[in-house]
Amino acid sequence: xxxxxxxxxxxxxxLKQNDVVARSLRDRFRYAGVFVVSLVSSPGSGKTAFxxxxxxxxxxxxxxxxxxxxxxxxxxxxxxxxxxxxxKQITTxxxxxxxxxxxxxxxxxxxxxxxxxxxxxxxxxxxCPSSYDLGEDLRLVLMSVxxxxxxxxKYPTIFNSADVTVVTKVDLAVAVEFSWETAYNNIxxxxxxxxxxxxxxxxxxxxxxxxxxxxxRLIESRxxxxx
Amino acid sequence: xxxLSIAISxxxxxxxxxxxxxxxxxxxxxxxxxxxxVVKDALLSCYEMxxxxxxxxxxRLAVEEVPVxxxxxxxxxxxxxxxxxxxxxxxxxxxxxxIVQGKELEVVALEIQECAPxxx
Numbered sequence: 001x002x003x004x005x006x007x008x009x010x011x012x013x014x015l016k017q018n019d020v021v022a023r024s025l026r027d028r029f030r031y032a033g034v035f036v037v038s039l040v041s042s043p044g045s046g047k048t049a050f051x052x053x054x055x056x057x058x059x060x061x062x063x064x065x066x067x068x069x070x071x072x073x074x075x076x077x078x079x080x081x082x083x084x085x086x087x088k089q090i091t092t093x094x095x096x097x098x099x100x101x102x103x104x105x106x107x108x109x110x111x112x113x114x115x116x117x118x119x120x121x122x123x124x125x126x127x128c129p130s131s132y133d134l135g136e137d138l139r140l141v142l143m144s145v146x147x148x149x150x151x152x153x154k155y156p157t158i159f160n161s162a163d164v165t166v167v168t169k170v171d172l173a174v175a176v177e178f179s180w181e182t183a184y185n186n187i188x189x190x191x192x193x194x195x196x197x198x199x200x201x202x203x204x205x206x207x208x209x210x211x212x213x214x215x216x217r218l219i220e221s222r223x224x225x226x227x
Numbered sequence: 228x229x230x231l232s233i234a235i236s237x238x239x240x241x242x243x244x245x246x247x248x249x250x251x252x253x254x255x256x257x258x259x260x261x262x263x264x265v266v267k268d269a270l271l272s273c274y275e276m277x278x279x280x281x282x283x284x285x286x287r288l289a290v291e292e293v294p295v296x297x298x299x300x301x302x303x304x305x306x307x308x309x310x311x312x313x314x315x316x317x318x319x320x321x322x323x324x325x326i327v328q329g330k331e332l333e334v335v336a337l338e339i340q341e342c343a344p345x346x347x
Contacts, residue, residue, distance in 0.1 A: 005253060007336045010244055014236050014257075014332045097229055128229040130264035131332065156311045157264045160324075189313050192322030 021100035025135030032112035035218040041142035043124030046168040053201040055083035062116040069098045069123045097128035126155040144169040145178035156190040171200040234273035254287040254338035260331035295329030
């Protein structure tokens, strides 16, 4: 007899394992009252400088900490340590993105109740991190003016998966003839209604507005958790 | 390139199902959303690699690509997008970020070989 092909239904999410861990992290963050922000961008867009400034500015008023993903070095963690906030490096080896389980084990031994904000800096990559939920409250995608206005159109998946866009290095905008209007339209084309900030971590321009936004989101999230 | 680790997850998932049901797998049917962040061609070549030295060696990965569908509040209807670079209703042009489908990365079915019992 000839064998006959038969289909059996399965319906299983391939990334279920990651999603389960991410969900339990999200519950843990909410319970502890810590607001978690993840940062994604291409390499060299200024994530670390931006995060260093963010931690430095928030530290007088909030309890802040950061996890940083890097392929091989611990340079980012050393740079961020200058902000005097607790920083832990996650070295991913050859892996191009962070997964929820890596965040979970990096947080081992941390008392999340002692934190207001936790920042998770992903590996510099605009492709792979988009598929992995890390349990964050807010996913922030960065693009620098030197990368060009069409970044959102080239990487629509990650921009669409993000909650906020931050355009960095605006102090260089004139030199590279960056068109803010074009960039803004491109961002909104792939993610209508997304909040967009433009700033320079170097000069501090635009940082205040963005920090006010974060502070407001922390309050909102705690109010939502209390209901 | 995270397609290899995704391919390995698919193979592991299928292997577990095959073992549980005591069947041999010919093909794995996968739904792949345009917003899944996974590239079909890369996934297909990684799948072959991931199958090596497993019971799934020689099996196929059948990928069904799923377009993005948004909900348009103005038309009050679901609309498929022709491009992931423009999240606007293709009928009336209203922007929308309400995604109804397009993020799938899901094993939907397994194709197995079933031998009919031999006539005595």
